Amino acid sequence: MAIGTLDSVVMPIHREGYRFIAIFGIVTLGLYLLWTPLGWIGLGLTVWCYYFFRDPVRVTPQRAGLMVSPADGVVSAIQPVTPPVELGLGEAPLTRISIFMDVFNCHVNRSPVEAEVARVAYRPGRFVNASLDKASEHNERNGLTLRLPDGRQIGVVQIAGLVARRILCDVVEGQSLRTGERFGMIRFGSRLDVYLPEGVAPLVIEGQKMIAGETVLADLVSDEPAREGLAD
Template sequence: MSVSMLSTFIKPMHPEGRKFVAIAAAITLVLFLICEPLGWIGAGLTVWVYYFFRDPARTTPVRRLADGTVSDTLVVSPADGIISLLEQAVPPAELNLGDAPMTRISVFMNVFNCHVNRAPIGGKITEIAYREGKFLNAALDKASVDNERNGMTIEMADGRRLGVVQIAGLVARRILCEVKTGQMINTGERFGLIRFGSRLDVYLPAGVEPLVALGQTMVAGETVLADLSGTEPARSGGIR
């Protein structure tokens, strides 16, 4: 299957964005009636709103074993953006992951990133918990504790559990989670969206080393964060 030039630039839009595009288009029409230069500014804003809510298809990698079977052990990024934090941290209590520090990988999304969120690993959703909070800059470490958030715990077939948390940012005002407790989810499957600049945290199971570095660019559903069955040590990176 080949990728057309048109599909490279025109992406499907998440249903959440339709009303915002409609509002922006209506405002643009009014601006054109008032003053044509203002109308063109509105047209640019409308295109940006569509672009913000884009929902492109993604190709999620899998590990194929020597016998030809597929092993669902690759943890993928839940969001587009950059790795802003990579550290040991106690997961939020509502995830029921215990009080021991786990490796936390934070992916920061700016207003130009695709904001559709995808499951970092496949399994059963055992916990979903929403917490009200502040709207601090999502790049800050304390945003994991102080900001509005929605957490989800995924239990894999081998019993290990992984946490993923949607965190509202400075201008984010709505976290959307489209899955339910008890539901099965596949790696890379869409599960939610955050409007306008935010962050996602992934808490890896004990003993799993991250395969990404601070500042690295992530692609939701595609970039591998870690391998649950891997023995490779944690990576570091350098800016080139």
């Protein structure tokens, strides 16, 4: 097998995944002892668990001003919305890009920009389907306010989903992040919202697939208008 092909199959695992993979493996062994077909089902679920917790290497654009996607998934909505009060971004509506992560996406979250973590704010809540608009308001969430070198701020909110039951955030207030740096993850199906600074246009469209740390969301130093797309 070629090296490139092997790297696409065998990937690094987030530390949070080891115990879950071990549990799935032990259950699979028990299922094999009970009935071989059940063991094969367990094996399939164990492989899925391994890939859910994958943490692949990403190549992040380095030009100043570029914002990259903080999550794998699909852009489910782009709309002007008042940011959650705990982010401290004011009451004026800002452009919010919502990225929905299903259970087959990589769930490791990455910083969209080079910035200082100005605020970390956790809010308990419900666990409705993360693809629904009301999830941003009612679901359990963890918000980061990131302060850019020029003083502007953006909001990044991790939102738990229907089957998600734990949001992990590995950063603290005052910490510096580089663009594409890992800052946390959400276990099992979830969503991530990004609030752009005033006057910054999104360079992605609804329905577009995102790659965390690689797909460019916006350009903080460009006056390019918001992009339009055509599904084909």
